[in-house]
Amino acid sequence: MADVGGIAGAQLRSFIERIERLEEEKAGLAADIREVYAEAKGTGFDAKVMRQIIRLRKMEQADRQELETLLDLYMAALGMADLPPGDSED
Amino acid sequence: MADVGGIAGAQLRSFIERIERLEEEKAGLAADIREVYAEAKGTGFDAKVMRQIIRLRKMEQADRQELETLLDLYMAALGMADLPPGDSED
Amino acid sequence: MADVGGIAGAQLRSFIERIERLEEEKAGLAADIREVYAEAKGTGFDAKVMRQIIRLRKMEQADRQELETLLDLYMAALGMADLPPGDSED
Amino acid sequence: MADVGGIAGAQLRSFIERIERLEEEKAGLAADIREVYAEAKGTGFDAKVMRQIIRLRKMEQADRQELETLLDLYMAALGMADLPPGDSED
DNA sequence: CTGCCATTTTACCGGC
DNA sequence: GCCGGTAAAATGGCAG
Numbered sequence: 001m002a003d004v005g006g007i008a009g010a011q012l013r014s015f016i017e018r019i020e021r022l023e024e025e026k027a028g029l030a031a032d033i034r035e036v037y038a039e040a041k042g043t044g045f046d047a048k049v050m051r052q053i054i055r056l057r058k059m060e061q062a063d064r065q066e067l068e069t070l071l072d073l074y075m076a077a078l079g080m081a082d083l084p085p086g087d088s089e090d
Numbered sequence: 091m092a093d094v095g096g097i098a099g100a101q102l103r104s105f106i107e108r109i110e111r112l113e114e115e116k117a118g119l120a121a122d123i124r125e126v127y128a129e130a131k132g133t134g135f136d137a138k139v140m141r142q143i144i145r146l147r148k149m150e151q152a153d154r155q156e157l158e159t160l161l162d163l164y165m166a167a168l169g170m171a172d173l174p175p176g177d178s179e180d
Numbered sequence: 181m182a183d184v185g186g187i188a189g190a191q192l193r194s195f196i197e198r199i200e201r202l203e204e205e206k207a208g209l210a211a212d213i214r215e216v217y218a219e220a221k222g223t224g225f226d227a228k229v230m231r232q233i234i235r236l237r238k239m240e241q242a243d244r245q246e247l248e249t250l251l252d253l254y255m256a257a258l259g260m261a262d263l264p265p266g267d268s269e270d
Numbered sequence: 271m272a273d274v275g276g277i278a279g280a281q282l283r284s285f286i287e288r289i290e291r292l293e294e295e296k297a298g299l300a301a302d303i304r305e306v307y308a309e310a311k312g313t314g315f316d317a318k319v320m321r322q323i324i325r326l327r328k329m330e331q332a333d334r335q336e337l338e339t340l341l342d343l344y345m346a347a348l349g350m351a352d353l354p355p356g357d358s359e360d
Numbered sequence: 361c362t363g364c365c366a367t368t369t370t371a372c373c374g375g376c
Numbered sequence: 377g378c379c380g381g382t383a384a385a386a387t388g389g390c391a392g
Contacts, residue, residue, distance in 0.1 A: 008134070015130040016143060022123045023144075029116040030384085033109055040105040050102070051386075054109060124373085137374075139253045141382085146246045149239060156236045163229045192320070195310040199303055199324060206299040213292045214390090220285040224278070227391085231365085233286060234293075300367095321369075363392090370385070376378090 037047045127137045217227045307317045 011133060012130075012135055012140070015126060015133075015135065016140060016147075018126050019123055019140070019144060020147070022119050022126065026116055026119040026123070029112050029119065033112045033116070036105060036108050036112065040102075043101060043105075044098075045102060045105065048387080050106065050109070053106060054113075057106075057110070120372090127373095136253070136257060139250070139257065142246065142250045142253060145383095146243070146250060149243050149246060153236065153239055153243065156232065156239060160229070160232045160236060163226070163232060167226060167229065188314075191313060192310075192315060195306060195313075195315065196320065196324060196327075198306050199320070200327070202299050202303045202306065203324075206296055206303070209292050209296040209299065210389095213289055213296070216285060216288050216292065220282075223281060223285075225282055225285065230282070230286060230289070234289060237286075237290070318370085361392100364390085366387105366389080368385100368387075370383105372383080373381090375380085 037050065040050060041047055127140065130140060131137055217230065220230060221227055307320065310320060311317055
């Protein structure tokens with residue numbers, strides 16, 4: 001610990017408050033998201049399915065990134081420069 | 091689902107994208123929070139202690155909320171109004 | 181998985197069954213709890229209020245725990261032992 | 271509410287304590303279950319897969335019960351007595 | 361049958 | 377780099 005009861009106390013307090021503020025904003029966004037789900041539900045969509053879709057899209061994106069990372073690795077290993085995106089073929 | 095292949099597709103897409111956007115912002119805030127922890131750590135504070143403090147503060151606040159809820163419940167059970175001031179209802 | 185189709189199958193089955201057994205008991209207790217709530221309701225108590233009280237008590241207890249944890253963390257950070265009494269160490 | 275501050279208080283306390291006791295036991299079982307998962311993990315099994323299996327088995331069992339319930343309904347509708355299991359015909 | 365709450369499960373983050 | 381614990385998300389159950 002830095003300095004119990006000294007100047008560090010004020011600094012710690014500052015850090016804590018910054019974090020709490022950010023967490024509040026985060027909670028606000030979570031609330032917004034819930035609202036959107038609710039609205040979608042009101043329009044006849046099933047939230048559970050929607051969540052699945054979003055999860056899937058995220059994973060596909062992650063896979064894509066992983067693939068690109070792997071590609072970069074291979075290319076680096078081969079001594080080839082980074083080709084512009086959109087030119088990869090399978 | 092509302093209408094597979096119909097106009098609902100566009101609507102669903104819109105909902106999904108709104109959510110994804112919000113989630114992105116949320117992830118951004120999470121990153122910010124991590125940064126603050128890192129900065130604090132760099133100044134000599136222990137993240138574990140900080141998290142504990144924040145958790146404790148949140149719980150104290152939650153306790154307060156719980157107590158109020160309990161009070162409201164009791165008052166409702168006793169047939170007392172506890173309406174917010176200025177809120178008239180017919 | 182350890183060994184598909186080998187002896188591991190029996191082992192897995194054993195784990196699964198142990199868990200299922202425990203879950204059954206757990207479900208039994210949940211049923212018991214529901215019964216108590218029902219009985220209380222029959223005596224004129226409001227389950228919602230009861231739940232709130234129980235939640236509050238649990239949180240107060242949790243707060244206590246958190247405070248102790250925090251204290252331990254501080255003491256550890258300050259290099260103080262906080263060993264249980266009677267626990268000698270060389 | 272029954273009687274704020276009267277004899278009901280003792281009764282309420284009793285109910286609360288019974289519930290808290292049961293919840294404690296329930297928590298104990300949850301801990302046991304976690305232990306089994308841990309043990310299984312130590313033997314090389316993946317907890318996530320195990321959970322999936324257990325969920326599946328439960329659903330199958332639920333389906334079976336649903337089927338039996340449905341069968342009972344049909345039989346009742348047909349004015350037929352409860353036949354011993356294994357004697358169902360379509 | 362809808363909304364709320366508890367529980368459970370998954371994902372993340374820090375420690376060893 | 378993995379593991380353990382901790383926080384968030386999500387699912388399921390319950391009351392109204």
